[in-house]
Amino acid sequence: MCEAKSDWEKCVEFHGHTCPGLAMGYRAARIGLEELARSRSLDEELVAVVENDACGVDAVMVITGCTLGKGNLLFRDFGKNAYTFVSRKSGSGVRVYVKADAWQGAIGLRSLRSGPQQSIVQQIQDIPQEQFCTLQHIKEELPKPARIFNSVTCAFCGEAVSEVRAHVKEGKLACTSCAEQYTRGW
Numbered sequence: 001m002c003e004a005k006s007d008w009e010k011c012v013e014f015h016g017h018t019c020p021g022l023a024m025g026y027r028a029a030r031i032g033l034e035e036l037a038r039s040r041s042l043d044e045e046l047v048a049v050v051e052n053d054a055c056g057v058d059a060v061m062v063i064t065g066c067t068l069g070k071g072n073l074l075f076r077d078f079g080k081n082a083y084t085f086v087s088r089k090s091g092s093g094v095r096v097y098v099k100a101d102a103w104q105g106a107i108g109l110r111s112l113r114s115g116p117q118q119s120i121v122q123q124i125q126d127i128p129q130e131q132f133c134t135l136q137h138i139k140e141e142l143p144k145p146a147r148i149f150n151s152v153t154c155a156f157c158g159e160a161v162s163e164v165r166a167h168v169k170e171g172k173l174a175c176t177s178c179a180e181q182y183t184r185g186w
Helices: 007-015 020-036 056-064 100-107 109-114 117-126 176-184
Strands: 046-050 073-075 082-087 092-098 133-139 151-153 160-162 167-169 172-174
Touching: 007 020, 007 056, 020 046, 020 056, 020 082, 020 092, 020 117, 020 133, 046 056, 056 073, 056 082, 167 176, 172 176
Parallel strands: 046 073
Antiparallel strands: 046 082, 082 092, 092 133, 151 160, 167 172
């Protein structure tokens, strides 16, 4: 008989390995959903805003159901271990900031990079929530649900590009990469 995988096992399978960054994103996503009294997003009713492009984002996608493709996962390149979760229905949300002191102090940065990963992951899961993160309840202006645009063909490379991302160069439609090459004279 086949046992269902736990949410953590699904995250590890999706990400490809167990690591401390994945554990931090997993824990942040679980806390965020608990604070909002929400479950995984089936479509676009939940929005996640991630402030880094590290391992934890994979856990956020698996746990929340928010993805770039659906337009309900937004990336803000701030380099912070912070994750915001917002309900489209209510507009209310919570920002979960993972405290550096919690995981660097409790585990140590050296062991984070070289220690036994499973042990470190367990330590991250065991840190009391008030030491692990700070929570900030917010009202967030959300982007509109994902839109579908017509495609046009780039006159320079022949590839299809979303109409809203096309540029006009020499009176012809160009994709961004061809428009940039044209501007730089490549």
